[in-house]
Amino acid sequence: MLSLTKHWIAALATVCLMSSSLFAEVVIVENFGGGGAALNGTTADTFSGGIVTAGGSATWQAGSSFQDNGATTFNTQSAFLDLGSFVNDSKGTADGLFDLSATISPTSGGWLAISFFNDDANTDRHFAESIGSGQGSLLYRDTGELDGFGGPGADNNIDGPNGLTGDQQLTVVLDLRTHDNTTDFGNISFYxxxxxxxxxxxxxxxxxxxxxxxxxISNNRNTLGSFSNFRLEQVSAVPEPGSLAVLAFAGIIPVLTRRKRRAAS
Structure with missing residues (x-):
């Protein structure tokens, strides 16, 4: 009887969790509100303590072409923040959905991009250069074209629209929730x-x-371009109120409560 009850509760929890909405926790924000000094060595405006616990750092590692007001100069370089194992540890879990976005305005000479990078990231290379450290990148060319790359580097190209002008918000969504390291390794989408x-x-x-x-972010010979509103969100499923009531009746609401506290840390 006890075994049957456990199976019933597990099944009930699964059904209730299917009736859920998505909640986005902002874990990184960089507004580029500086006065035009070097970006390298500055600290992100918002940086989750959970990333720090996972070995990450709020300090920007940046090539000399990036300024703390979001402006770029003529160089081919990258700037990035260390996540430690924060994203990698989420593979195959309900917390493995990430939304990376920024507003970008390239003006002349090349392109600007946002990226997820692997551990070969280098401030003196862009995401596709040399060994190709980009694991998912979306770039905006000064000609008005968007291009996505699933990686590594410039592999797995996805063509975007042409003829764009001015500021554009770019978003890269990394989904590792179904990752099983055998037949499913997750996916990445570009918006x-x-x-x-x-x-x-x-x-x-x-x-x-x-x-x-x-x-x-990466810069390929683009002068006078700029970045703003750089942010990373972790998206999780939150059960609807009616589902929470059923789960509470089943006696398993404490499990969800503990998870909610952990996600907010």
Whole structure:
């Protein structure tokens, strides 16, 4: 009888959790509100303590072409923040959904991009240069074109629209929730605009296990371009109130409560 009850509660929890909404926790924010000094060595405006616990750092590692007001100069470089094992540890869990976005304005000479980087990230290279440290990147060319790359580097290209002008919000969504390290390694999607109301450019499904140690930006010979509103969100499922009532009746609400406290740390 006890075994049957346990199976019933587990099944009930599964059904109730399917009736849920998504909650986005902002874990990194960089507003680039400086006065034009070097970005390297500065600290992100918001940086989750959970990332620090996972071995990450709020300090920007940046090439000399990046300034703390979001402006870029003529160089081919990258700037990034260390996530430690924060993203990698989420593989195959309900917390393995991440939304990376920024507003970008390239003006002349090349392109600007946002990326998830692997542990080969280098401030003196962009995401596709040399060994290709980008694990999922979306770039905006000064010609008005968007291009997504599933990685590594410039592999697995997804063409975006042409003829864009001015500031554009770019969003990269990394989904590792179904990752099983055997047949499913997660996927990455690219949006013009945000991930809820923007235009989906395409999705790339990974065919091998990837490393996601950094998030950041790249510059390819673009002068006078700029970044703003850089942010990373971790998206989790939250049961609807009616489902929570049923779970409470089943005696398993403490499990959800503990998880909610952990996600907010």
């Amino acid at each position: 013009q605009g945000d991930s809820e109301t923007g235009a989906l450019l395409g999705t790339h499904s990974y065919t091998s296990d990837g490393d996601f140690q950094y998030v950041g």
